[in-house]
Amino acid sequence: MRPDPQPALLSRREAARPIPTERDAPRDPQAPYLAPHLAPYLDAVRQGLLMIDRAGRVVAANAPARRLLDSLTVTLETDTAALPLLRALRDDTAPARRATLRALRRALARRQPVLFEVRRRDHTVQVELHPLAAGGWVVTLEDVSTRKATEARADAMARLDPLTGLPNRLLLRERLAEALERLARSGECCALLLIDLDRFKPVNDTLGHPIGDALLATVADRLRSTVRATDTVARIGGDEFVILQAGIRDAAGTQALARRVVDLIGRTYMVEGHLLTIGASVGVALAPEDGADADRLLKNADLALYRAKLDGRGTYRFFEPEMDARMQARRKLELDMRQALARREFQLHYQPQLQLASGTLIGCEALIRWRHPDRGLVSPLDFIPLAEEIGLIVPIGEWVVRQACRDAMTWPDPMSVAVNVSPAQFKSDRLVETIISALAGSGLPARRLEVEITEGVLLQENDRTLQTLHRLRELGVRVSMDDFGTGYSSLSYLRSFPFDKIKIDRSFVKDLTSKPDGEAIIRAIAGLGKSLGMTTVAEGVETSEQMQRIRLEGCTDVQGYLISKPVPAEDLRQVFAAFPQA
Numbered sequence: 001m002r003p004d005p006q007p008a009l010l011s012r013r014e015a016a017r018p019i020p021t022e023r024d025a026p027r028d029p030q031a032p033y034l035a036p037h038l039a040p041y042l043d044a045v046r047q048g049l050l051m052i053d054r055a056g057r058v059v060a061a062n063a064p065a066r067r068l069l070d071s072l073t074v075t076l077e078t079d080t081a082a083l084p085l086l087r088a089l090r091d092d093t094a095p096a097r098r099a100t101l102r103a104l105r106r107a108l109a110r111r112q113p114v115l116f117e118v119r120r121r122d123h124t125v126q127v128e129l130h131p132l133a134a135g136g137w138v139v140t141l142e143d144v145s146t147r148k149a150t151e152a153r154a155d156a157m158a159r160l161d162p163l164t165g166l167p168n169r170l171l172l173r174e175r176l177a178e179a180l181e182r183l184a185r186s187g188e189c190c191a192l193l194l195i196d197l198d199r200f201k202p203v204n205d206t207l208g209h210p211i212g213d214a215l216l217a218t219v220a221d222r223l224r225s226t227v228r229a230t231d232t233v234a235r236i237g238g239d240e241f242v243i244l245q246a247g248i249r250d251a252a253g254t255q256a257l258a259r260r261v262v263d264l265i266g267r268t269y270m271v272e273g274h275l276l277t278i279g280a281s282v283g284v285a286l287a288p289e290d291g292a293d294a295d296r297l298l299k300n301a302d303l304a305l306y307r308a309k310l311d312g313r314g315t316y317r318f319f320e321p322e323m324d325a326r327m328q329a330r331r332k333l334e335l336d337m338r339q340a341l342a343r344r345e346f347q348l349h350y351q352p353q354l355q356l357a358s359g360t361l362i363g364c365e366a367l368i369r370w371r372h373p374d375r376g377l378v379s380p381l382d383f384i385p386l387a388e389e390i391g392l393i394v395p396i397g398e399w400v401v402r403q404a405c406r407d408a409m410t411w412p413d414p415m416s417v418a419v420n421v422s423p424a425q426f427k428s429d430r431l432v433e434t435i436i437s438a439l440a441g442s443g444l445p446a447r448r449l450e451v452e453i454t455e456g457v458l459l460q461e462n463d464r465t466l467q468t469l470h471r472l473r474e475l476g477v478r479v480s481m482d483d484f485g486t487g488y489s490s491l492s493y494l495r496s497f498p499f500d501k502i503k504i505d506r507s508f509v510k511d512l513t514s515k516p517d518g519e520a521i522i523r524a525i526a527g528l529g530k531s532l533g534m535t536t537v538a539e540g541v542e543t544s545e546q547m548q549r550i551r552l553e554g555c556t557d558v559q560g561y562l563i564s565k566p567v568p569a570e571d572l573r574q575v576f577a578a579f580p581q582a
């Protein structure tokens with residue numbers, strides 16, 4: 001037997017009837033809809049309530065329902081047919097209205113509950129239809145304008161960076177999508193400028209986050225002040241900003257903007273009594289030539305930014321297709337490097353250090369080499385920075401320490417071995433444990449191991465770094481400061497930790513004979529070392545004249561091609577034999 005077909009909400013004829021208007025309103029509009037004895041109960045309900053019978057007629061409506069319908073400028077009349085009434089509940093926006101009607105039609109046909117929202121100016125009413133088992137429907141109406149306004153505010157907040165008030169990555173993405181749509185529709189081009197602050201981290205680390213935050217807010221103001229109202233300035237990361245330049249005609253305007261950004265950000269800041277200088281590197285990608293989708297544009301702007309940083313920072317670069325090729329090469333290097341450890345392609349070379357007073361060799365610095373299957377011997381300068389960037393320096397550095405300790409055990413006591421330790425290794429937490437295990441595994445006494453660090457190490461998380469350095473000192477490992485004088489706070493770092501040794505950068509040794517102040521600098525550092533009880537090693541000594549001067553200026557040790565180039569472990573015996581034993 002076929003089930004009883006559910007009656008339609010309205011017959012065709014009824015549905016075609018126009019919605020009654022104010023003019024047709026009965027004298028007592030409440031009368032037909034609620035039995036007088038029910039009215040006080042249903043009118044007390046907060047929600048609007050409409051009851052629709054099996055024939056699709058509104059048979060009851062409480063007062064809140066009438067008020068809400070009124071607010072939507074829909075009039076309820078005697079004998080109002082439900083479907084035209086529901087149809088009259090429409091959004092002001094055509095697409096939303098079509099979607100609502102479609103959902104309504106489907107739900108009515110299948111007799112399923114349906115919920116939709118009706119927006120009219122600043123009003124939003126939520127309408128919910130529930131089919132009744134016996135036929136007919138109950139409709140609830142609720143004013144959700146306040147909730148909607150709160151949600152809209154929260155939505156807007158979720159798209160803003162709270163610190164600077166600038167659009168965040170999410171909003172930037174939306175604006176970029178709109179710009180690309182305009183590009184497809186009307187050919188209006190746009191540019192994406194990716195801005196990375198140079199030297200922001202040291203400010204944040206040394207002066208604290210409140211100062212860093214205030215600085216970022218000022219940077220945001222400066223960026224805002226230099227763009228047009230149609231452009232978007234966004235903050236998408238700690239010290240990363242983006243400008244989406246809309247409606248550009250040629251690259252000249254973008255170039256001028258990029259130049260302005262570098263100049264503006266590079267000007268001095270006064271933040272809570274601190275005079276600060278930072279810089280900006282900018283990578284630029286243009287749509288459509290550098291990409292017509294958001295991901296491609298962002299990626300290419302990022303490649304251009306990478307180039308700007310490589311070229312010394314404080315500058316801007318436009319994307320060029322060869323940058324992509326270079327990045328591919330970098331990726332290949334990265335892949336090769338990841339395999340190099342397992343394939344035993346790394347090797348240590350050692351460069352001896354000579355004690356000037358005794359004329360004896362006191363130890364060697366371990367310098368890594370990569371014997372690449374296709375490229376031959378690769379200099380650490382060509383792969384250590386990348387290894388640091390991608391964190392691979394941690395396992396590589398571990399291998400260096402273990403191998404260096406094993407090799408040093410074959411040298412005459414008390415010759416020591418010095419290893420370079422990168423900032424990323426200090427961050428990894430494993431450094432001290434690795435060193436303890438390398439010493440234990442090789443049997444090398446801690447006093448024969450030396451750790452060389454550069455200013456880069458001390459620039460990061462100072463307290464934790466100093467703790468690690470102190471732990472190493474407690475083990476008996478010596479700590480030396482490498483490339484002294486090349487950073488801008490070398491002197492202040494000498495006060496923060498009792499280094500055993502200062503290594504004077506080879507640029508000063510090179511200047512020794514060519515620049516008048518070369519001698520004075522070496523003399524000053526040697527004097528400083530002496531008064532602080534630290535040995536001083538001059539690096540990069542290539543001529544006997546340089547060695548002579550260095551001796552006169554008071555340095556204790558020398559290292560350089562004059563003594564020996566870095567050599568493989570197996571050639572060291574020969575080098576040692578050429579010098580008197582300690």
Ligand SMILES: Nc1nc2c(ncn2[C@@H]2O[C@@H]3COP(=O)(O)O[C@H]4[C@@H](O)[C@H](n5cnc6c(=O)[nH]c(N)nc65)O[C@@H]4COP(=O)(O)O[C@H]3[C@H]2O)c(=O)[nH]1
Pocket residue numbers: 351366367368379380381384393397400420421422482483506539540541542559560561562566
């Ligand atoms: N022109 C000239 N150069 C001289 C002379 N004497 C030594 N050198 C070179 O100067 C560099 C000294 O090492 P560094 O300043 O620690 O600088 C090192 C160090 O920062 C890094 N490095 C090397 N091995 C390691 C390692 O195992 N771990 C880490 N983290 N870094 C390493 O790579 C840098 C470069 O290493 P190398 O290419 O081996 O370059 C070495 C060495 O070969 C000289 O008389 N004249």
